[in-house]
Amino acid sequence: MPNMSLKKQEMPSQAPEVRNRNFQEVALGYTEEQAVEEAQRCLNCKNKPCTGGCPVQIDIPAFIQEVANRNFEAAYKVIARTSSLPAVCGRVCPQETQCEAKCVRGIKGEPVAIGRLERFVADWHNEHSKEAMKKPASNGHKAAIIGSGPSGLTCAGDLAKMGYEVTVFEALHLAGGVLVYGIPEFRLPKAIVQKEIEGLKNLGVKIETNMVIGKVLSIDELLEQGFEAVFIGSGAGLPRFMGIPGENLKGVYSANEFLTRVNLMKAYRDGSATPIQHAKRVAVVGGGNVAMDAARCAKRLGAEEVYIVYRRSEEELPARAEEVEHAKEEGIIFKLLNNPTRILGDENGLVTQMECLEMELGEPDASGRRRPVEKAGSEFLLDVDCVIMAIGTSPNPLIKSTTQGLETQKWGGIIADENGLTSRTAVYAGGDAVTGAATVILAMGAGKTAAKAIDDYIRSK
Amino acid sequence: MYRIVKKQVLNPTVTLMEIEAPLIAKKAEPGQFIILRVEEQGERIPLTVADFDRAKGTVTIIFQIVGATTEKLNRLEEGESLQDFVGPLGTPSQVEGLKKVAVVGGGVGCAIAYPIAKKLCQQGTEVHTIAGFRNKDLVILEEQFRAVSQKLKIMTDDGSYGEKGLVTNALQALLDEGNQYDEVIAIGPLVMMKFVVELTKKYGVKTVVSMNPIMIDGTGMCGGCRLTVGGKTKFACVDGPDFDGFEVDFEEAIARSSLYRPFERQAHEEACRLFQQEVR
Ligand SMILES: Cc1cc2nc3c(=O)[nH]c(=O)nc-3n(C[C@H](O)[C@H](O)[C@H](O)COP(=O)(O)OP(=O)(O)OC[C@H]3O[C@@H](n4cnc5c(N)ncnc54)[C@H](O)[C@@H]3O)c2cc1C
Ligand code: FES
Numbered sequence: 001m002p003n004m005s006l007k008k009q010e011m012p013s014q015a016p017e018v019r020n021r022n023f024q025e026v027a028l029g030y031t032e033e034q035a036v037e038e039a040q041r042c043l044n045c046k047n048k049p050c051t052g053g054c055p056v057q058i059d060i061p062a063f064i065q066e067v068a069n070r071n072f073e074a075a076y077k078v079i080a081r082t083s084s085l086p087a088v089c090g091r092v093c094p095q096e097t098q099c100e101a102k103c104v105r106g107i108k109g110e111p112v113a114i115g116r117l118e119r120f121v122a123d124w125h126n127e128h129s130k131e132a133m134k135k136p137a138s139n140g141h142k143a144a145i146i147g148s149g150p151s152g153l154t155c156a157g158d159l160a161k162m163g164y165e166v167t168v169f170e171a172l173h174l175a176g177g178v179l180v181y182g183i184p185e186f187r188l189p190k191a192i193v194q195k196e197i198e199g200l201k202n203l204g205v206k207i208e209t210n211m212v213i214g215k216v217l218s219i220d221e222l223l224e225q226g227f228e229a230v231f232i233g234s235g236a237g238l239p240r241f242m243g244i245p246g247e248n249l250k251g252v253y254s255a256n257e258f259l260t261r262v263n264l265m266k267a268y269r270d271g272s273a274t275p276i277q278h279a280k281r282v283a284v285v286g287g288g289n290v291a292m293d294a295a296r297c298a299k300r301l302g303a304e305e306v307y308i309v310y311r312r313s314e315e316e317l318p319a320r321a322e323e324v325e326h327a328k329e330e331g332i333i334f335k336l337l338n339n340p341t342r343i344l345g346d347e348n349g350l351v352t353q354m355e356c357l358e359m360e361l362g363e364p365d366a367s368g369r370r371r372p373v374e375k376a377g378s379e380f381l382l383d384v385d386c387v388i389m390a391i392g393t394s395p396n397p398l399i400k401s402t403t404q405g406l407e408t409q410k411w412g413g414i415i416a417d418e419n420g421l422t423s424r425t426a427v428y429a430g431g432d433a434v435t436g437a438a439t440v441i442l443a444m445g446a447g448k449t450a451a452k453a454i455d456d457y458i459r460s461k
Numbered sequence: 462m463y464r465i466v467k468k469q470v471l472n473p474t475v476t477l478m479e480i481e482a483p484l485i486a487k488k489a490e491p492g493q494f495i496i497l498r499v500e501e502q503g504e505r506i507p508l509t510v511a512d513f514d515r516a517k518g519t520v521t522i523i524f525q526i527v528g529a530t531t532e533k534l535n536r537l538e539e540g541e542s543l544q545d546f547v548g549p550l551g552t553p554s555q556v557e558g559l560k561k562v563a564v565v566g567g568g569v570g571c572a573i574a575y576p577i578a579k580k581l582c583q584q585g586t587e588v589h590t591i592a593g594f595r596n597k598d599l600v601i602l603e604e605q606f607r608a609v610s611q612k613l614k615i616m617t618d619d620g621s622y623g624e625k626g627l628v629t630n631a632l633q634a635l636l637d638e639g640n641q642y643d644e645v646i647a648i649g650p651l652v653m654m655k656f657v658v659e660l661t662k663k664y665g666v667k668t669v670v671s672m673n674p675i676m677i678d679g680t681g682m683c684g685g686c687r688l689t690v691g692g693k694t695k696f697a698c699v700d701g702p703d704f705d706g707f708e709v710d711f712e713e714a715i716a717r718s719s720l721y722r723p724f725e726r727q728a729h730e731e732a733c734r735l736f737q738q739e740v741r
Contacts, residue, residue: 173547209545210545210550238682250719253685257684258680273503274504348716398681430717451611
């Protein structure tokens with residue numbers, strides 16, 4: 001008999017007023033008892049609507065049944081059939097618009113907490129499983145991966161499991177992409193990413209850091225060196241600015257810079273060699289996950305007041321629902337339907353204020369969301385000493401500009417077909433580099449698809 | 462790891478190191494830079510490629526000891542290694558077709574100016590070099606510059622070596638003598654470059670400056686290195702480091718460069734204090 005509770009098991013978490021002062025993980029994870037109870041809420045629907053909502057088609061009812069029967073390792077095996085980063089995805093996927101949105105239990109009450117169960121299963125496996133992956137016998141073929149974010153790591157892992165000799169080239173000094181430089185420790189502990197990367201190394205994947213492809217080596221040189229195929233998973237790392245007056249004042253950051261200083265360079269730790277401004281009043285412009293992460297980091301660095309300034313309304317906030325909720329609990333102030341018009345500074349060039357305009361929602365625009373329109377004469381000033389721009393990123397033009405014949409969209413996205421093949425033979429691409437800033441799960445899925453296509457291509461040569 | 466194959470103290474505050482980095486040595490061009498980390502948990506700092514030897518597979522860097530990181534870097538000896546060394550980053554200096562050029566270097570900026578002067582000389586350009594320093598003890602690369610310049614003027618603030626005065630005095634003198642330069646290339650402290658540009662504007666001589674703002678990644682990912690050029694925001698690490706000096710907003714660049722000064726001073730003092738404890 002299923003558990004008919006309308007509510008999902010609550011996630012044990014650090015209290016908001018404690019956690020907004022530290023960088024440790026916010027959500028602590030289900031206990032075994034909680035996981036089993038939550039799993040029992042699943043009706044095990046025959047048509048599996050949840051699986052249809054999952055970008056990598058995890059057999060969700062099957063893994064949840066294993067959890068309900070306390071076969072946690074078996075549950076892990078089900079997930080691992082189609083997903084390679086469950087400990088990550090369980091933490092950062094927008095489940096409320098994917099699998100959980102399709103859950104029948106969500107029609108009346110809360111959907112089954114699929115994401116939390118996925119996380120539980122992955123963490124259980126990481127803690128209990130002693131099975132170390134071994135390097136499979138080599139098939140003698142070499143493949144190169146550019147970028148070590150979720151798309152690159154997944155493509156590398158899948159190819160390595162098929163016997164390919166895989167080398168990952170990463171521009172930064174540390175592998176992991178956005179998982180290490182963007183998403184903060186309190187949401188995704190870096191030890192988890194590290195563990196995934198260690199796993200890949202055990203599979204024989206070589207990771208070469210400090211390699212900016214397009215500068216130190218070009219894609220053509222990689223192909224000449226004997227790599228038979230290349231996968232581009234270079235992400236969408238180029239920050240956008242608004243182009244308003246005052247954006248180059250001291251105290252204005254792109255979210256990428258701010259988060260990189262905090263996460264990759266560990267500027268929050270005492271004794272870190274990388275400086276960071278400990279601002280008192282911070283405005284973060286934007287409404288996505290990146291904006292929430294920047295705001296919550298600023299709070300943790302000691303800011304008294306942190307605002308999210310977003311030009312649409314609560315409903316349109318693109319961030320995961322859980323992040324918005326957590327941010328609110330931690331005391332982040334939401335200034336919705338507000339748009340910055342300029343940033344003001346003092347005689348030393350330091351930010352002192354940001355001018356905003358109030359907005360209202362008009363007719364739907366191309367994205368289907370109601371277009372924000374300015375309310376004339378509604379200007380007001382916000383006292384701030386730091387402004388963080390989190391209004392989006394686009395793919396870096398470096399690879400395109402150094403690879404002849406590689407076609408891209410006008411906005412910079414690499415053009416690839418449904419298998420990830422680009423306009424160049426033997427060159428594949430996926431993740432944010434193709435789609436523009438999206439999600440971990442989509443990047444991972446693209447890496448998987450490309451790995452399969454690369455294997456087909458090399459075998460058929 | 463990237464091994465230090467040579468270390469040479471150029472003056473009390475400036476050190477030269479030759480680093481083993483064959484892939485970078487193969488690709489590096491004058492005007493480009495590298496980013497390094499001395500140790501795990503260290504800061505990422507950009508340094509210009511001062512020279513490279515493609516055959517030996519080495520890249521030369523020259524740095525002034527100004528903060529905690531350069532302090533630590535300077536404590537490494539030949540045979541030891543750097544944690545990270547990435548490059549070559551940025552756009553190479555565009556010097557093709559130039560017939561006659563004045564190269565103006567200020568302090569450690571001379572380290573950046575030197576490979577450009579060398580390349581100009583190799584392609585047959587007439588090079589006039591003006592190198593400015595605070596005093597005699599701080600003079601670097603004099604012999605190297607002499608070997609690649611038709612004219613070399615060393616200037617010191619206090620007159621303890623070469624001529625007394627600023628680089629702008631020497632440049633103005635050369636211009637007044639009737640030298641017609643295709644281009645002036647000025648590399649040094651922001652204030653120096655600003656004054657050089659003010660001067661050359663009057664004479665209408667195209668001037669290229671090399672900007673060296675705060676950077677993290679050096680690939681266009683953080684925007685920390687941004688500056689305003691011709692009214693537009695540019696990223697020094699990818700669009701530069703060379704820019705048209707007439708277009709650069711120096712006031713803004715000077716303001717932005719001071720953001721972390723208090724932090725750096727504290728970190729520097731801390732590093733010195735730890736060092737003294739170590740040697741004691
Ligand atoms: C702060 C933040 C929070 C986010 N939160 C979420 C979330 O909660 N849920 C979610 O699903 N998604 C989230 N995302 C989005 C998600 O992280 C990305 O969609 C995903 O990481 C994209 O993966 P990727 O492999 O395409 O690229 P990336 O993760 O961007 O990795 C690209 C890698 O390639 C490297 N690279 C780039 N150019 C080169 C080159 N020329 N040579 C060598 N290496 C290169 C980069 O250094 C980087 O390491 C967030 C993003 C950010 C920035
Ligand atoms: S250093 Fe980060 S964008 Fe230039």
